[in-house]
Amino acid sequence: MIALPPPKAEILAQRDAILAALRAMLPEDAVIGEPVRLKPYETDGLSAYRQVPLAVVLPRTTAEVADVLRYCNRMGIRVVPRGAGTSLSGGALPLADAVVIGLMRMNRILEVDYENRLAVVEAGVTNIGITQAVAGDGFFYAPDPSSQLACMIGGNVMMNSGGAHCLKYGVTANNLLGLTFVTIEGEVVRIGGEHLDGGGYDWLGLITGSEGQLGMVTEVTVRILRGPEGARAMLAAFDSIQVAGEAVDAIIGAGVIPVALEFMDRPCIHACEAFAHAGYPLDAEAMLIIEVEGSVAEQDALLGKIRDICARFAPLSMKVAQTPEESAAIWKGRKGAFGAVGRISPDYLCMDGTIPTGELPRVLRRIGEMSAECGLQVANVFHAGDGNLHPLIMFDANDPSSFARAEKFGADILRLCVEVGGCLTGEHGVGVEKRDLMGVQFSEAELDQQRAIKSAFDPGWLLNGAKVFPLVAGAHG
Amino acid sequence: MLTPDTESALAALVAAADAPFAIEGQGTKRAMLRPVQAAATISTRNLTGITLHRPTELIISARAGTPVAEVEAMLATKGQMLIAEPPSYAGIFGAGNATIGGAVAAGISGPRRITGGAMRDHVMGVRFVNGAGEVMHSGGRVLKNVTGLDLCKLLTGSHGTLGIITEVTLKVLPRPEATATLAVNAADFATGQRVLSAGLGAPYGVSGAAIVGHRALLRIEDFAESVAYRIAKLRQDLAEHGASEIIEGEASRALWRDVAEATPLDLAPDDAVWRVSVKPSEGPRLAAALRTAFDAKLMLDWGGGLVWVAGPATEAAHRAVMAAAEDGAFLLFRAPDALRAAVPVIKPDAPALATIARRVKAALDPRGLFNPGRMQAGF
Incomplete structure (x- = not known):
């Protein structure tokens, strides 16, 4: 288990006074202090870790967020920002002496501007909520994390969330124009705006993906894009992981960049098929889902090119969707992958390393060996085009030794990712989960450099403590 | 001019320094923004060479002093390209052999920016020397990476004021048929x-x-x-x-x-040049205002949101550009030294952010060695 820093005794001792002060500055229903009502906030998507916070506040306006931050800064109280709590890395895990600032009541879409292809939304609007607001007019918001029905744009900004379609459309950072940002001192600052890059430091880029270490985001100006004329998917199944990897290289090497290029291994194919009945090939060792966009004729042409390339790698089978319904069926299994694994294992850890795609066969072979060594099953599903792996390690949370082995297995996979030239996290963030592995990817001097930049925003180290940076004895955290 | 041949030699130079430097590659954009207040110059022009090109991984890495042209030529052999299509601005600043490190440090993006992303969107990794003379890296050589603070984006477009970029890794794409x-x-x-x-x-x-x-x-x-x-x-x-x-x-x-x-601006030798970034629908208003103010020469890119402006190199003209930019951002792109030393050349940060900016600068360059005065006076 990863350690949380000891709570500040002087803060815990002032609990009642802190709650009273928060109640004085916010509407009655915006402050939660009763243990039974705090319980739902004790964890996030990394549910193996739990900690009830000191208090939860649910502001409705940027001014309220600023008031709470200003107060907490003055009092030296730690703050944990929270969106929907879907983080898989423990990014929203509370601390015992912290005030959780939840964004779920800031859920209004403030402006949609098709002429300038942007939307201004509050941070608590769900990811899918943005696309739903503009889909009727043919537009969409591109990043589509698997949790998009629940996760909030404020959390997406803080974690720089990705999704299945980033190969073409990029991640959150590539789809933003501006933020309303609140510093720990309670200052409200406009970052960026409704225009593209203006010159000056790229604060927007630095804050995006900063995991709540630098400040809070209350409003987001996102780019919205006109959707393509249509999209269609195909499946290709292979009898080895190596060959499937070679097919991926050949597709990209031929100058074809599909809008999505997803990979599943045998255990994952079986889990998803049992769950979704998508018609996946159960004889395959590896399967690709490849999606293209454009008019029907363009889809035919691109899928034809991809089919010809895959055919050179002796596929076991290929299936090109002929209708949107058939495409949806192909995607249904993939989109339900985490849930499908959840049906065959009581608990699982979802890892998130990225590797150079050329290292794929070697890394998957090694993951298979590690799985056998530690006696835990693993299913692999990932974004093949960009090398972002999601090994799902199955364990039993009722068995402490099983959880310990799963954590070690996960850490070993991430070390392997870094060793072959990749990184610890492609889209889920460091959070609590990968905090103590940061030294695998960064030197101590590099971590100190990042800490110094955090200190520039948060001199008292009150923002989202115990995340991202390994704890330093006697100092921050 | 100091032109170290290796990253470690560059780091040693910075560690031993006791006075500020101007930082540049080939100096092709030296006339951009404000004149630097430094007696000596460090150039990365001798840190050259493409260190990695994996066409099927859509990745290329090159040392900072590698000419953009060399990177583009290497990519062309595999039918690939730099996504941001960084311009040379030879018609604005004069011809030169611009480096890839300079293009990243200046955050240069061409027309594809409107839908394909800016230079900063494609910088997957950087190595740089900070003001303490330490070699740092951020990002890596993969397309998706959210590990730690994104210093790639902070360094891109920081014009050498936060660190000396020694190597960059960029996402690339197939060149369209x-x-x-x-x-x-x-x-x-x-x-x-x-x-x-x-x-x-x-x-x-x-x-x-x-x-x-x-x-x-x-x-x-x-x-x-x-x-x-x-x-x-x-x-x-x-x-x-x-x-x-x-x-x-x-x-x-x-x-x-x-x-x-920006060739259609048809610049006269003594014209000043501005770039103003606004919401696209505001471009025509801005253009009209500047035509009235000083008969500006104009060109619009990025859907109408990037307004290129040319006109007299006077404080009055600059004030007109700043005023017309309203909520957008202006950048004085080319002007005589006297003018660019006298005015804010980029939109100043709001006061709360300016305080943070000073602390971030101090975190990366505590002794104020790098490009003093380049982006704003006394910074």
Whole structure:
């Protein structure tokens, strides 16, 4: 288990006074202090870790967020920002002496501007909520994390969330124009705006993906894009992981960049098929889902090119969707992958390393060996085009030794990712989960450099403590 | 001028330094922003060489002093390209052999920015020397990476004021098989901007949207059959806006090279140049205001949101640009030393952010060694 820093005794001792002060500055229903009502906030998507916070506040306006931050800064109280709590890395895990600032009541879409292809939304609007607001007019918001029905744009900004379609459309950072940002001192600052890059430091880029270490985001100006004329998917199944990897290289090497290029291994194919009945090939060792966009004729042409390339790698089978319904069926299994694994294992850890795609066969072979060594099953599903792996390690949370082995297995996979030239996290963030592995990817001097930049925003180290940076004895955290 | 041959020699130089430096590659953009207040110069021009190119991973790495042209030539051998199509600005600053480190440090993006992303969007990794003379890295050589604070983005466009970039890793893409441009006649900028918005709001994947003279230009790049289909559909969809023609192949490519380099501004030797970034629908208003203020020469890119302005190199003209920018951001791109030393050359940060900016600068360059005064006076 990863350690949380000891709570500040002087803060815990002032609990009642802190709650009273928060109640004085916010509407009655915006402050939660009763243990039974705090319980739902004790964890996030990394549910193996739990900690009830000191208090939860649910502001409705940027001014309220600023008031709470200003107060907490003055009092030296730690703050944990929270969106929907879907983080898989423990990014929203509370601390015992912290005030959780939840964004779920800031859920209004403030402006949609098709002429300038942007939307201004509050941070608590769900990811899918943005696309739903503009889909009727043919537009969409591109990043589509698997949790998009629940996760909030404020959390997406803080974690720089990705999704299945980033190969073409990029991640959150590539789809933003501006933020309303609140510093720990309670200052409200406009970052960026409704225009593209203006010159000056790229604060927007630095804050995006900063995991709540630098400040809070209350409003987001996102780019919205006109959707393509249509999209269609195909499946290709292979009898080895190596060959499937070679097919991926050949597709990209031929100058074809599909809008999505997803990979599943045998255990994952079986889990998803049992769950979704998508018609996946159960004889395959590896399967690709490849999606293209454009008019029907363009889809035919691109899928034809991809089919010809895959055919050179002796596929076991290929299936090109002929209708949107058939495409949806192909995607249904993939989109339900985490849930499908959840049906065959009581608990699982979802890892998130990225590797150079050329290292794929070697890394998957090694993951298979590690799985056998530690006696835990693993299913692999990932974004093949960009090398972002999601090994799902199955364990039993009722068995402490099983959880310990799963954590070690996960850490070993991430070390392997870094060793072959990749990184610890492609889209889920460091959070609590990968905090103590940061030294695998960064030197101590590099971590100190990042800490110094955090200190520039948060001199008292009150923002989202115990995340991202390994704890330093006697100092921050 | 100090021109270390290795990253470690550069780091040692910085560690031992006791006075500020100007930082540059080949110095092709030395005349951009403010004149640097330093007696000595460190150049990365001898840190050269492409260190990694994995075409199927869409990744290239090069040391900072490698010429952009060399990187592009290497990519071309595999049918690939730099996505941000960084311009040379030879027509603005004079010809030179611009380096890839300089293009990243200056955050240079061409017309594809409107839908393909900016230079900062494609910087997957950087190595740099900080003000303490330590070698640092951020990011890596993979396309998706959210590990730790994103110093790649912070360093990109920081003009050498936060660290000396020694090596960059960029995402690249296949060079499109074909390209074509729809040129729609537009009596004025307002009409042209409506054409661009309509084109960018259509489902055809426009990758360039500019107004030059009395024509709104929309670019499509893709496989040949897609380009043929999409450009025809676009023309049909936009027919109500005015007469149009389709420009194909090399003629189209030449047109966009000119847009990237702002060639249509037709600069006089003593013109000042500004770039103003606004919401696209604000471009025509800004253009009209500056025409009234000082008969500005104008060109619009990025769907109408990037306004290139040329005019007299006076404080009055600069004040007019700052005022007209309103909520947008201005950048004094070229001017005589006296003017660019006297005025804010980029939009100042809000006070709360300016405080943080000073602390961030101190975190990376505690002794204030790098490019003092480049982006703002006393910084």
